[in-house]
Amino acid sequence: MIISHKHKFIFIHCPKTAGSSITSALAPLLGVRDIQIGHFPETIPLGIVPPLAMIARSFTFTGAKTIAGNIRAGKPMNKAFDAAVKASYRKALGPVPAHASAVNVRRAFPKSWEEYSSFCVVRNPYDRVVSDYFYRTNKMSTRPEFSNYLRAVLGDERNELSSRLYGNPIKTWPLYTADSRPIVSRVLRYENLEDDFPRFMASINVQPAPQLPRLKQGIRNEAGFRQFFQSQDVDLMKRHFGEELDHYGYTIS
Incomplete structure (x- = not known):
């Protein structure tokens, strides 16, 4: 999550929607008073000094x-710093500040929310969930079956696998909506990001737009997302992601 007082924008970071790349692209633009929560392990090695x-x-x-x-736990300093910034915002922004909801950001920073342009990125939930599957299971010695993963992370079956797959929120619709409608100024499409991101940056007078680096590559195989879903998985997706699927016309086909 980013709040830039310098450029008057707010970035609501929905997981698995190129947020790491966007944060790394925006970080060099931030002023001393700006807020960046998360992704310091990616930006600090690039020589980008965190906002004061x-x-x-x-x-x-x-x-x-x-x-x-x-x-004490043996973590490198950039990860320790990242964790410290997140911990310092939990009271104001909730348990996962790097993926704070627009509602929580609006409540914690009402003046900035009112005056700045806000944006997020959305992605076809079918594609995003497959990306999340590979990310969460990347370090497991044996990957669980996709259907088992899906039931575990969506809470339909609370079991040992659920605890092993603990991570960022998988449902992104609640992160940028209120009363079943988006409340950010602009919703960018993951599939159109190469066009949508520069267009948004131009709207806040940042030109040329910074290039988006390709981060976290090589975790997911190149197979299309459709092959992972069985009929019962599709029913589960429609039940949990129905509002987002309907709002943007996303389908599995």
């Missing part, structure tokens, strides 16, 4: 305590 306001967050009691705990 985020460095200050790491010196709060919560931030310093989090850094110390991560260092």
Whole structure:
């Protein structure tokens, strides 16, 4: 999640929608008072200095305590710093601040929300869930069957696999909507991102738009998403993602 006071925009980061690439592209543009929550392990190695306001967050009691705990656990400093910034925003933005909902951001930063342009990226839920499957199971010695993964992360079957697959929220519709409608200024399409992202940046007078790096490549195989779904999986997807599927006309075909 990013709030740029310098350029007057807010980025609501929906998981598995090129958020790492977008954050890495936007990070060099941020001013000293701007807010970046998450992805410091990607941006710091690129030589991008975190906003001064985020460095200050790491010196709060919560931030310093989090850094110390991560260092004791053997985590590298950039990951410890990332965890500290996230911990310092949990009270204001909820348990996963890097993927804070638009509702929580609006409540925590009402003036910025009112005055700035906000955006997020959406992706066909069928495609996004397959991407999430490969990401969450990447380090498992044996990947579970896709259908078992799907039931575990959607909460239909709470079991040992569910706890092993704990991670970022899989349903993105609640992250950028309120009362069943989007509340961000602009919704960009993942499948049209090469056009939509520069267009949004031009609308906030940032030209030329920064190039989007390709991060987290090689985790997913190149197979199309349709082959992963059995008929019962499609029914499950329609039940859990129906509003988003209907709103954007996404299908499995």
